[in-house]
Amino acid sequence: MTLESAQSATLDPLGQVPAAIGAPAPRRSRAAVAWTVLGVALFLLLSAAVLAASAIANLRFDAAVAAHRDAVAEAETVGASTAAVEAEAASTAEIAASVLAAPDPLVDAAANAALTTVTAEFDALMASAPETEFAEPTRPLSRPIWFADLDRASDLLAAETERLTAQAAEADAYAADLAVADDAVTDSGVAYLDAIAPVAAAVEAANGSARNVERIEYRNSVEQLAGSTWGYDAAARIDAYVAAAAALQSTHAAEEAEKAGPLYDRRVEVEAYARSIAGGVLLEFDWAPIVIGYGENGSAGGTATWDTWEGGLSTITLSNSIAEQWGDPVMAALVTHEVGHAITSKCYDIVGEYANDNEPWAVAWAIGMGHTDANGNGEWLYGRPSDELIERSKACR
Structure with a gap:
């Protein structure tokens, strides 16, 4: 074998015949190209899916936030109106309690019984007031980034919205019932006041020996009750009537003792x-x-x-x-x-x-x-x- 032949036949250390210097590189296989294309396509599809899910989650979150804000606003409105009704009811109950403190012999028995009954029902209704919490939730309403977190936040807001809506409806119904009961107490209270005059006349007749000044003050207190509207003024007039009646009875008793x-x-x-x-x-x-x-x-x-x-x-x-x-x-x-x-x-x-x-x-x-x-x-x-x-x-x- 000649030297030239030997050089051309020399093996590389691995026993491979080296490629001729300057020869073209082998082409990639069609399978590799296909996998690459598939991978890119899958990536694009996955990205699109993520973007779509994120967009949907953001829209859902926006809707949840808007619904929650509406629910909070409605709850605040209902809460304010209910508080006003409750304040009025508390005043009515206080007035009724004061009026009903008058001694039974000084008032009409039937009117007293009627007012006592509706007042007891009124008090029971006030005691059954629903417990409501209309304050904004303490959890932050900042927008999450990941769509799964957005969905969880939307679910929390939806639950909070549902709670607020339900409580607002309950409070609204309670306020309506309370207003009706308040009117019933007021009507009964006015009837109670109107029924006092005949009883007052009988009380005066039964205390014929009373002194003049006390008799005049008693009559004036009875006149002040005529046509009274329901309110703290009515309660004050009842108190004045009761005090005047006590003075009338006291001087009558004293004069009777002197005549004895x-x-x-x-x-x-x-x-x-x-x-x-x-x-x-x-x-x-x-x-x-x-x-x-x-x-x-x-x-x-x-x-x-x-x-x-x-x-x-x-x-x-x-x-x-x-x-x-x-x-x-x-x-x-x-x-x-x-x-x-x-x-x-x-x-x-x-x-x-x-x-x-x-x-x-x-x-x-x-x-x-x-x-x-x-x-x-x-x-x-x-x-x-x-x-x-x-x-x-x-x-x-």
Whole structure:
């Protein structure tokens, strides 16, 4: 073998015949190209899928955020309106409790029972108020990046929206029921106030011996209740009525205690007679053994004041001897004379010039009432009044 032949036949260290210098590189196989194309296609498809999923997740998240914000706004509106209804209801309940504290004898039993029932139902409804939490969630509403996180956030927001919507609906229904119940208590309360007047009249009649000032204050408190609307003012007027009734009853009891004793029944008769002819002027009575020096040895004495305040009122003081001798026409004439003084407050214009020098008027009034006995009507002490004055007095009844 020649050297040239030997060189061309030399093997590389691995026993391979080396490629000739300058020969072209082998081409890639078709399979490799196909796999490459497939890989790129799969990558593009996967990227598109991820982008699509992300876009959908973002849209879903945006919708969840918008729905949640709407739910929060609605919940806040419902919460505010419900709070207003609850505040009004609390006021109504407080007023009802205050009004119902009035003693039963001072109010109408049926109206009291009706208001008690609706108030108890009202209180029970308020106690059943739904527990709501309308505050924004503490979890952040920042937008996640990964679509799976976006989906989880959307689900959380959707659940929160559902909770808020359900609670708002429950609160709204409760507020509507509460408003209806509030109206029922208010209507019953107004009926309760309106029903007091007849009861108040009976209470006053049962306390006939009460002092004038307390009687006037009691009447004024009853007038203040007439036409009252439901509110704290009504509660205050009820309180004033109850206080005035207590004062009325207290002075009645005190006067009854003063009249007590063997002469009690006759004193009551004397007072009833005087009131029957006083033309509505309020009278209160004091009894004493001696009045202006009279009261012993068959004598009798009396005095009377007159005042135009509140339609007229008077305090008449009588000696015990009048009660002892009641039935004697002289005693009736004397009491009539004192009522003549008292009624000046009602007939001030008729009394005219005798308002200050009142004895002639009282004598004339007693005579005009048919008491002609000079020993009783005051004529023996003050002289006979003019016929003109006697006729004038007959216009005062």
